Amino acid sequence: MTETSLNDRADKQQAAHGGTLKMTARDVDVFYGTKQAIKNVSIDVTQENVTAFIGPSGCGKSTFLRTLNRMNDTVASARVTGDITLDGKDIYGADMDVVQLRARVGMVFQKPNPFPKSIYENVAYGPRIHGLASAKPDMDAIVEKSLRRAGLWEEVKDRLTDSGTALSGGQQQRLCIARAIAVDPEVILMDEPCSALDPIATAKIEELIHELRGRYAIVIVTHNMQQAARVSQKTAFFHLGTLVEYGDTSDIFTNPRQTRTKDYITGRYG
Numbered sequence: 001m002t003e004t005s006l007n008d009r010a011d012k013q014q015a016a017h018g019g020t021l022k023m024t025a026r027d028v029d030v031f032y033g034t035k036q037a038i039k040n041v042s043i044d045v046t047q048e049n050v051t052a053f054i055g056p057s058g059c060g061k062s063t064f065l066r067t068l069n070r071m072n073d074t075v076a077s078a079r080v081t082g083d084i085t086l087d088g089k090d091i092y093g094a095d096m097d098v099v100q101l102r103a104r105v106g107m108v109f110q111k112p113n114p115f116p117k118s119i120y121e122n123v124a125y126g127p128r129i130h131g132l133a134s135a136k137p138d139m140d141a142i143v144e145k146s147l148r149r150a151g152l153w154e155e156v157k158d159r160l161t162d163s164g165t166a167l168s169g170g171q172q173q174r175l176c177i178a179r180a181i182a183v184d185p186e187v188i189l190m191d192e193p194c195s196a197l198d199p200i201a202t203a204k205i206e207e208l209i210h211e212l213r214g215r216y217a218i219v220i221v222t223h224n225m226q227q228a229a230r231v232s233q234k235t236a237f238f239h240l241g242t243l244v245e246y247g248d249t250s251d252i253f254t255n256p257r258q259t260r261t262k263d264y265i266t267g268r269y270g
């Protein structure tokens with residue numbers, strides 16, 4: 001295929017999705033036992049955009065986020081149906097290596113959860129189990145690069161042997177982001193990453209999200225509509241397990257098409 005036609009194809013893909021398609025979900029249902037938490041959700045996650053999932057408590061944002069790296073597999077009662085792909089490949093397919101998948105689609109949780117180990121070890125652990133570094137200098141380079149990308153290097157470079165749990169909450173969360181980055185992910189899922197942080201630590205994480213945008217496809221669940229407006233380019237509004245509306249963040253917040261979205265963003269419920 002000529003370079004021109006490859007470019008044409010890429011342009012068309014961009015036009016179709018407002019970005020390069022990274023993950024797709026089609027007709028996804030999630031059940032906990034007999035209770036249905038997600039109903040028929042279809043959405044595209046694009047490379048260049050930060051995608052925010054918003055909606056009232058219990059609407060299924062976290063449940064849906066966790067389908068994107070099969071984190072729901074760890075919940076015995078959870079059952080997922082429908083199709084979810086990463087670079088066109090079915091992530092629920094029999095030949096998908098779940099450990100590999102969770103490195104490619106990393107996750108940062110609501111409460112910072114560093115291992116009770118040194119700062120260095122927190123970052124080096126993943127690359128070690130995935131065999132990404134063959135010698136100490138390689139590992140040192142991965143640890144430094146990951147901490148730099150997470151905006152933490154300057155604060156910790158002289159105390160890499162200190163425990164990760166001794167850092168402030170905001171630093172711990174950036175350490176968890178560095179840990180996700182260390183295994184070279186393609187997508188980073190963030191489940192309310194700032195809800196346990198003060199406003200200054202929150203601002204740093206938001207700044208970091210801006211810096212990481214494009215290098216990684218990012219999906220963030222947030223309760224905070226201002227945060228969604230600040231950090232994302234695409235927003236998905238969930239209500240009672242359904243995806244009510246998905247579009248450009250600017251449209252969702254200024255010109256929503258659905259009454260339920262409008263009611264939520266104007267504070268009528270939530």
Ligand SMILES: Nc1ncnc2c1ncn2[C@@H]1O[C@H](COP(=O)(O)OP(=O)(O)OP(=O)(O)O)[C@@H](O)[C@H]1O
Nearest residue numbers: 032037055056057058059060061062063064075077
């Ligand atoms: N492990 C579980 N077992 C059973 N039900 C669950 C489980 N996790 C979530 N649920 C239920 O699934 C529904 C969706 O929950 P989920 O946590 O995904 O919503 P959410 O929008 O992320 O809520 P919040 O904003 O409060 O975190 C809720 O009714 C919840 O009670």
